[in-house]
Each structure stands twice: as C-alpha cells, then as structure tokens.
Amino acid sequence: MGDVPKYRLYKWVPNWGLPSISVACIQVEAYLRLGRIAASAEDCTNSSTSPSGQLPALEHGLDLVEGVGDEFASARAIISYLRSHGSDLDAHLTTVQQAELLAFAALVEAKLEPATLYTTWCEAESYNRHTRAAFAAGLPLPLNYWLPWNQQRAILRRFAGTSQAQVYEEAGKVYAALVEHLRSTSGKGSYFFGSKPSSLDAAIFAHLVFHHGAPVSAPELRRKLSEHPSLVAYVERISREVFSVPLPTAPPITSTAWAQRAEDSNTSPQAQRERRELSAKDKEWRRGNQMWLTVAGLAITAYFLLSGQYIQFSTDVDFDEDDINDEE
Secondary structure: OOOOOOEEEEEEOOEOOEOOOOHHHHHHHHHHHHOOOOEEEEEEOOHHHOOOOOOOEEEEOOEEEOOOOOHHHHHHHHHHHHHHOOOOOOOOOOHHHHHHHHHHHHHHHHHHHHHHHHHHHOOHHHHHHHHHHHHHOOOOOOHHHHHHHHHHHHHHHHOOOOOHHHHHHHHHHHHHHHHHHHHHOOOOOOEOOEOOOOHHHHHHHHHHHHHHHOOOOOHHHHHHHHOOHHHHHHHHHHHHHHOOOOOOEOOOOOOHHHHHHHHOOOOOHHHHHHHHHHHHHHHHHHHHHHHHHHHHHHHHHHHHHHHOOOOOOOOOOOOOHHHHHHHO
16 A cells, blocks of 8 residues: 555554454455555544544545445445446456345345354443443533433444344354365355455455454454354455554544545636635534534433433443343
8 A cells, every 4th residue: 555545544543463453444444455555544532533423434535435334334335436436346256246245245234244243232241341431531521421322322223132142153153164265265266255365355344354453342252253264364464464554644634525626736826726726625524523522421411300300321331132132
C-alpha cells in the first residue's frame, strides 16, 4: 500500500489484539488489504465520530459510502462500492467459482454473523467484562451504559427462541464446510479459490480471527474452531502476512475530498470558496453531533431521576429468554 491513499475508512477502534472490535470493520479492512487498495484509516471510539453516523463507513472523494441496516450491511455496501470502482477481488474467478462464492457468502451471512453477534452481545459474562467497556469507551455518562445496553436488548430479542447451542452448532458446521473447501484447493494457493484472494477470504477471515482471538468469543465457539487446525493456520497466516503493519492513519482533517482540493495548487478561487463552505458545514455537523450526545445524556439522566425509574447494571445479571418475555 505504498500509493497515496484515495480511500478513507472509518472503523471501530482496534482492541483485543485485533484490527477492530467490530467484525464488519475487520471485513472491510481485510478487503482493502487483500486487494492492495490504497487507504487510510480513522479509528473511531463511537459511531457518532463517523460522518455517516455509522461504522464502518468509507469516504472516496465526495462519496460517503454506508449501508442501510446493521454494520454488516454497511460492510457489504462498501465492498460493492469498491467493486464498482475498479477494485473487484472476485474478477478473476470462474463462473463455477462465482457460484461457490455466493453459496459460501450466504452461509457466512446466515450462520457466522449470528454466531459473532451472539458471542459478543448475548453472553452475559463476556458482555459485562469486555463488550460494554469496548463499545462505551468513547461515550459520556450515562450513554456509556445506555447505548450498549440498548444494543444488547435489541440483539437478545433477535435471538428469542434460539439457544446458544443452536447458534454455535451452526457455526461449527460452517467451519467444517470451509475446511473441506480449503482441502479441495490445497496445493493451488493460500486462499479459498487458489493463489489470489477474494471477497470471501475477507469475510471468512474477519469472523474467524474474531472467534479465535477476541476475549468475548465463547469457549464453545473457540473449541469448535480449534478442532480445525487448517482454519486456525489460515487465520494466523493472513494476520501475519496481511495485517502486520497498520493502515496509514487518516490525516487530521474532516474530509479527504476537501484535503485534496486544498493541496491542488490549480484550484480555482470559486472551488476554494466551496471547499471552505463545505469544511465549515462539516465542522458545524461535528459540533452538533457532540452537542446531541451531551443533550441526549442529560435527557436520559433527567428522565430516570424524575420518573424514579433506575436501570440496575450488575456484572452478575444474566439475560435469558424469560427476561425478554417479561419485558414484552
């Protein structure tokens, strides 16, 4: 990645020895790295520091790429954008391989994404010890309790009626299928479709490195993954060879597009005025975002104080299906 970065990736901060606390952010970063796409990164302690209000997000010139839905939808939208702008990791695949990629990508979305969400947000002990602290680090009181707690509630509802054993059993089946595919390509290269990486490698690596190394990863999930040494070796090799050096830190400006205009000595006076106007609007947006966080925090605090309703946050609370049913 010796080229001047033309993409700017906004992602959740690194932690736990991983490139990010978010698997979706790791997936986008892996795609950029595997494709040798020149990019810089801005590590965000909360989603409000992203221009889109979402993480991951990608800035390219005047384009700001985000998804509709959760963080994995954002990752897919970003990768689709990169493909359409000449950085398609799957361009070399045959028709048969393209079909296989679609099948495995569906498995990742249907089975590995739920396992990642469950182990991050639904395991009470790891949530209290690791998840809340990681995702609340950049938030003021009481938002550092409220927002992670609210996210946890939403994900618990999503898994209502589904047991931990079911979620991890399905993930284990995907591990086994991936091993079989790797075995079929042994001797042909280091990736799932031979010597060149694909978008599938970015997605698979993101989940597996998280399941393998994150402290929020459930022992049962780690055990199932450790039963497949070839997958562990695959993850460790990509970590060593592709993620050994951090992405360049994004310059301390609010937009890559505006910075490029500032550095262009041939910029017309009119364009310079437009740039200044855009920069001022962006600064105003960021100030407004910070004010919103403060006002929201005060509003939530006032609500609880005036209504006499208090949320108890305890490290020994265990959320289960009965909790969800009671609330509903």
